[in-house]
């Protein structure tokens with residue numbers, strides 16, 4: 038890890054290593070770097086590697102690792118089943134649904150949420166007292182815990198109480214309407230709440246970007262004859278491109294990980310129709326203590342996430 | 358003087374605001390209503406202000422235990438992330454050593470990681486370390502996942518600090534480690550505040566990790582507590598709403614006050630008023 | 631053709647009155663320079679002419695047409711900003727052609743007019759670069775090119791050279807003067823720099839707190855400043871503005887004499903003093919003197935004069951070059 042050539046043969050002049058020793062740099066590096074590396078490795082990298090190693094086993098999590106020998110039974114703790122976990126996952130309708138749902142989250146985030154956030158950002162990016170108030174209001178959902186948001190909306194959408202009740206009354210329906218318990222509605226409700234919760238976050242990114250556009254450039258465009266929409270599409274949006282790419286990146290990586298909202302709202306139901314990848318993993322891996330299977334889902338999630346991040350950084354975000 | 362464009366703008370903004378504020382106010386007000394009134398007028402002003410529900414929750418020691426647990430976990434997460442992250446970032450910013458780039462890229466891997474992917478092996482790791490059902494089972498993974506982004510921000514910030522300061526201190530006989538604690542950290546308050554706020558928000562709102570790592574009710578964070586409460590009083594929305602309001606209110610006030618830092622953390626740059 | 635007339639123009643930002651009431655006539659084809667201390671409202675005035683800022687009262691006329699409420703692009707003006715304000719995501723060609731594109735001119739015409747402008751400004755080889763690949767001076771030229779291409783009747787410049795280094799500034803000054811001669815358009819130019827004002831202007835307008843103090847040809851303002859503020863503002867080093875006995879003896883409130891209009895001798899003169907500090911520039915010597923009775927004086931002498939701190943000197947103001955500012959606002963030159 039540290040320069041080592043310098044120590045072997047006595048060099049003609051002081052080596053970089055000796056200089057580091059002498060001025061205390063080496064000591065500092067040796068004290069400052071390892072704790073972070075250690076904790077990161079133990080709690081992030083190793084578990085991910087383990088997920089890869091566990092994924093070809095059927096294992097309940099009992100015992101240290103699935104391939105260790107259980108003295109009591111004379112067999113290993115887990116059973117090697119090759120790619121079966123992946124095959125089961127791929128053919129599981131609930132998994133397919135969770136994948137579709139996750140893609141829906143990403144699609145809605147990019148196609149509905151970002152334009153909405155951009156429109157609002159354009160309306161309130163200038164500094165004024167009124168705009169600051171609106172900014173705070175729009176940012177409010179983002180700082181609220183997902184769980185709290187989910188609970189609030191399960192109330193709003195509760196057929197006996199909230200909005201849905203008023204809606205049913207308005208329509209003159211006899212029976213109460215429970216959208217979160219209706220297969221075609223449940224996940225759309227979650228999508229709506231996702232837009233509600235996160236648009237303020239993207240709006241803030243865009244506002245920061247808009248504020249960094251020089252006002253003289255916009256005035257120059259005005260003098261050149263640009264009308265409001267022309268200045269949005271020909272000047273502001275192109276100059277916001279870096280902010281937009283950041284936003285899309287967050288939308289995708291965040292979309293892959295939606296979980297906290299699903300639990301209070303539907304917990305994946307009805308009949309597993311509203312799972313996301315993570316809630317699927319939780320439900321079919323953790324709850325059922327199916328470590329091998331859950332790890333396979335985790336590996337899938339990891340590959341999708343990292344492949345996206347890698348490709349994205351090297352194509353769209355190149356040079357930023 | 359007031360143009361139609363401005364009227365349209367304000368109307369749109371008010372409409373969007375109402376979509377946000379109506380559910381929130383219904384939540385806060387819901388705790389003041391009877392179950393019966395909840396059914397009749399879920400969004401309206403309470404006809405009669407019932408304070409028993411709130412009082413009962415605030416009197417419940419369990420409620421304070423939840424908040425306390427969340428606070429302890431969040432503060433320790435913030436503290437450890439700041440100290441470990443800034444130390445490592447300082448080494449990466451100040452010293453050139455063999456493998457520095459490699460190690461730095463290694464840490465940055467954490468930025469593109471879907472955190473939930475390794476949750477099962479992480480659970481086993483925590484279990485095998487014997488810290489399941491303790492705050493550390495939540496704190497350490499949170500710190501590990503917060504390191505990547507905080508190291509990146511710290512390093513950028515440290516690199517921008519003038520070298521002359523360090524050189525002057527060196528001449529006066531101040532070493533790297535002492536310099537870090539006496540100069541670098543005190544001069545980094547803006548970035549410390551940004552990262553602290555951001556990490557705190559993440560930790561305070563976290564649900565998945567506590568859900569997996571904490572089983573004992575007395576160790577629950579408030580997010581777990583809220584879900585539990587919902588399960589227990591599923592017949593009485595006013596109780597759940599009051600619980601949510603009581604936990605949300607202080608956090609929301611704090612977060613809004615610190616929103617500048619949160620946004621700065623998200624965008625990697627400062628936001629003007 | 632394009633005379634700019636401001637009639638009783640006013641500007642308030644909320645309750646802050648920046649320009650109380652200002653009238654000004656800028657002749658067609660003139661090069662008018664607005665100067666004044668920071669915050670006096672020069673930019674605000676320019677931006678009101680451009681239409682970037684609404685007037686709170688009064689009337690703006692360009693080329694005989696009332697444009698008070700007109701959009702900026704309908705006023706026949708072009709503006710060059712201090713920060714250049716180039717569109718960072720567009721090439722030089724697109725930057726210069728942007729106004730024509732918005733005006734929906736045919737492609738061929740845009741191309742020709744952009745190249746024509748590039749020709750004038752020697753930007754030909756840079757047309758396909760982005761602004762960030764240009765030097766400060768080149769960016770400045772692109773900004774001017776963007777203005778030229780629209781064939782404006784009036785050019786507005788807000789401190790266009792202040793971001794350039796001294797050498798480049800001198801060069802651009804000459805180029806702008808040439809451009810003015812060539813295009814013959816009206817130019818209104820805001821600056822802090824006296825040299826720019828004195829060398830480029832047909833007409834200088836001196837402002838203070840939103841009020842015009844005096845306007846006229848540069849030499850006119852130098853020779854016949856209308857009040858102590860103008861006297862102190864034009865000329866470098868600053869005119870000596872003396873209050874107290876010297877002024878009172880002559881029934882004035884301020885006695886003004888320029889440093890270059892004081893004669894120095896070691897035998898005798900009107901005032902006696904001791905040199906506090908001397909700056910030897912080679913072509914000139916600037917001497918700071920503590921004079922008896924009148925106080926601190928600045929004196930500028932031509933050529934190298936061997937005066938040192940502590941040297942005793944006699945000084946005499948040149949007759950005909952003394953400005954006596956009276957309480958009633960009149961000025962007498964003796």
Ligand SMILES: Nc1ncnc2c1ncn2[C@@H]1O[C@H](COP(=O)(O)OP(=O)(O)OP(=O)(O)O)[C@@H](O)[C@H]1O
Pocket residue numbers: 643646648666667668669670671672673674675822
């Ligand atoms: N948008 C605004 N709102 C409120 N006050 C303003 C605004 N723009 C300018 N001012 C005020 O108007 C006055 C004149 O400003 P202006 O920019 O015209 O000065 P200036 O003469 O161009 O100064 P400088 O030489 O520093 O550029 C200043 O006191 C300024 O604070």
Ligand SMILES: [Mg+2]
Pocket residue numbers: 672673674788
């Ligand atoms: Mg100005």
